[in-house]
Amino acid sequence: MLSEKIERQVEELHVKYGIKTVPVPIEKVADQLGIVVKRAPSVDFSGLLLRKNGRAFIGINNSESSVRQRFTVAHEFGHFFLHKTQEAFVDYRKEMMEGETKSQKEREADMFAAAFIMPRSHLISDIKKITSTSILDTEILSLAKKYNVSRGAMTYRLINLGLILGK
Amino acid sequence: MSGSKQKATTTIEMASTPDVQIRGSVGKKIRRLREDRSQSAERVAQKLGISRVALTHIENGRNNINAVQLWKLACIFGCEVTEFFPPIPDGFALTHADYEKIAREDESAIDWAHKLFDEI
Numbered sequence: 001m002l003s004e005k006i007e008r009q010v011e012e013l014h015v016k017y018g019i020k021t022v023p024v025p026i027e028k029v030a031d032q033l034g035i036v037v038k039r040a041p042s043v044d045f046s047g048l049l050l051r052k053n054g055r056a057f058i059g060i061n062n063s064e065s066s067v068r069q070r071f072t073v074a075h076e077f078g079h080f081f082l083h084k085t086q087e088a089f090v091d092y093r094k095e096m097m098e099g100e101t102k103s104q105k106e107r108e109a110d111m112f113a114a115a116f117i118m119p120r121s122h123l124i125s126d127i128k129k130i131t132s133t134s135i136l137d138t139e140i141l142s143l144a145k146k147y148n149v150s151r152g153a154m155t156y157r158l159i160n161l162g163l164i165l166g167k
Numbered sequence: 168m169s170g171s172k173q174k175a176t177t178t179i180e181m182a183s184t185p186d187v188q189i190r191g192s193v194g195k196k197i198r199r200l201r202e203d204r205s206q207s208a209e210r211v212a213q214k215l216g217i218s219r220v221a222l223t224h225i226e227n228g229r230n231n232i233n234a235v236q237l238w239k240l241a242c243i244f245g246c247e248v249t250e251f252f253p254p255i256p257d258g259f260a261l262t263h264a265d266y267e268k269i270a271r272e273d274e275s276a277i278d279w280a281h282k283l284f285d286e287i
Contacts, residue, residue, distance in 0.1 A: 025203050027196075031250065036259065040282040048276060048283075050265055057261065059283035066202050088268040090276045148205050 003111055003160070009081065010115040023148035024117045026073050030058065035080070037073060042093070047072040049079045049089040056080050061093065067150045071113050078112030079105070118147050118157045127163045135164045191228030192253040198226040200244050200251070214243050260284070 013019075017029050030037050034055040039062035046068070048059040058076045060069050072091070079089045083105050091106070102110070126146070130139055135158070144154040159166040201211055212222040215236055224230040232240075241248045261284045269280045 023203055023205055025200075025246075027199055027203055028246065028250065034259075036284075038283040040279060042279045042282075045276055045279055048269065048272075048280065050261070050269060050280075052259070052261075052265060055259065057265075057284060059280060070203075088272045090269065090272040145205060148203065 002108070006082070006108065006111045007115050007120055010112060010119070011121070013081065013116075014119060019119075022117075022119065022122050022146060023070075024074075024119070026070060026077075026117065029077070030073065033077075033080075035077075039069070044093060045090060046093045047076050047089075047091040049076040051080070051087045064093070065150070067144075067148060067153070070117060070148060071150070071153060074113035074116045075109045077116060078109030082108050082112060114153065114157045114160070117149055118154065120161060122147075123158070123161060123163060127158075140164075187228065189253065190231055193232065193251050194226045194228040196251050196253075197232070197240065200246060201226075204244060206243075211240075211243060215239055 017032055019025070019029065027037065035058055036056075037058045037060060039060045041063035042061040045059075046061050046064060050057045056076075058073060060072050060076075062069060064072070075091065076089070079086070083089070086105075089105075089109075091109075123143070126143060127135065132139075140154055140158065141151055143158075144151045147154065149157075155164075158164040201208070208222050208226070209219050212219045215222065217236070221230065225232045225236075237248060237251060240251070261280075266277060266280060270277050
């Protein structure tokens with residue numbers, strides 16, 4: 001399955017770059033990769049990636065929330081590692097119109113980003129520590145804080161991993 | 168305004184511009200590393216032995232941080248001191264051809280790309 005392939009790839013990268021703690025230090029990883037991350041406000045765009053000489057430039061819209069910016073950096077990492085034949089990516093802020101679906105590459109980059117900043121093994125062990133019989137909103141919120149992601153992103157990730165039930 | 172006064176002002180502006188940029192860049196980096204670790208400004212300032220306002224001024228690039236405080240920050244964050252600084256220019260910058268590649272994805276993203284990367 002595709003998502004499993006991406007999970008595995010992310011786990012290998014975490015080992016390679018010595019990522020052992022959450023929140024995942026994405027800026028440090030960018031430095032390790034020789035990726036230059038720059039920020040500027042934009043009405044239309046959330047992120048962009050441009051490859052150059054085995055390295056890359058990432059642009060992030062800093063008018064968005066810090067958790068969203070983190071996710072976008074990780075999403076651009078996704079393009080960097082997964083879509084090596086394409087040199088430039090431009091990612092948009094706007095929500096999808098009805099009937100519109102994200103392209104395969106965008107969905108893959110989203111999967112990569114979620115796996116990258118909410119590592120599966122960490123989440124599984126965190127969920128095990130929760131003693132109450134059901135996972136409550138307050139617990140999702142505290143996990144979101146711990147991983148420095150939005151509540152929505154955390155909820156979606158937990159559902160995808162089968163750690164909580166979808167609504 | 169007298170000629171000599173004007174000259175003095177110009178000199179100060181020229182000398183101070185790069186400093187302001189480096190200070191701003193170090194400040195932003197400190198904020199980002201702190202936020203990456205979900206630590207409050209209050210708590211970090213306390214550990215540094217400065218006020219929260221002083222830390223905010225540093226993060227906004229208004230005030231300089233000294234070498235001792237920078238070393239302490241690296242200890243608090245568990246990072247390298249070099250991480251606070253912008254990269255030493257190494258010629259890794261965008262060329263016209265690079266901007267063209269972005270334009271091929273979406274022409275309307277060009278202005279934003281210039282805002283992002285022109286100063287590198």
